[in-house]
Amino acid sequence: MHKPLLRLGVALLAVSAQAQSPLTYEAGVAAHATTFTSITTLDNGFGVGVNVGTFVLRRLSIDLRSEFAPNKSGRSGNSLSVINNRADLVYNHPVADRWRAMIGGGWTGTHFRGDKTKNEYDSGLNALVGLRYCVDNDWSWTGQAIADFKDPADQTPAFNKTTAWTLKIGLVRAFGKNRSKGPCVEAAPKPAPARTRAPAPAAPQPA
Secondary structure, eight states: OHHHHHHHHHHHHHHHTOTTOOSEEEEEEEEEEEEOOGGGOBOOEEEEEEEEEEESSSSEEEEEEEEEEEEEBTTTOOEEEEEEEEEEEEEEEEOSSSEEEEEEEEEEEEEEETOOSSOOEEEEEEEEEEEEEESSSSEEEEEEEEEEEEOOOTTSSTTOOEEEEEEEEEEEEEESTTGGGSTTSOOOOOOOOOOOOOOOOOOOOOO
């Protein structure tokens, strides 16, 4: 599950290297803390992750993220590696000079590596809200709160859906030749139309 997403991320980085690319890209790293529903018997824990994104519009991006965190299942007693892969559509809205409000959602797939059962995956939709602080036109800090609405998996009793909550803090950088369209760069105001001077009145003709 996680390999296809990582390949997409590598492909995105490769495309961004093309000098003639008309899009804006960004990449970054983040730390996160996750709280699981009690019926999963999973520990609450900390992890790290990476993300790449491309802005299809000045404020709207498609983000691909991969997160890793160690964990342990109270149900099986196994030590696990929880690997989240996300694909999100995120909108950045200016709220102050350097601040952008973030809202979005998409899909999350999770691989519980180390689980010895046959079903070590789950997936579902997610929603996120957050803030972006623009250090300059290229660098920015991001903070996000994410809710993952998961379908039943082997980490829960049968037919139980769960919600996992994650807080993330990350550092990202815009890159590419056309990064002037990044979320931290405000569109330049259109110049006022040039005022045309009225033609001087014609001199009266002598009688």
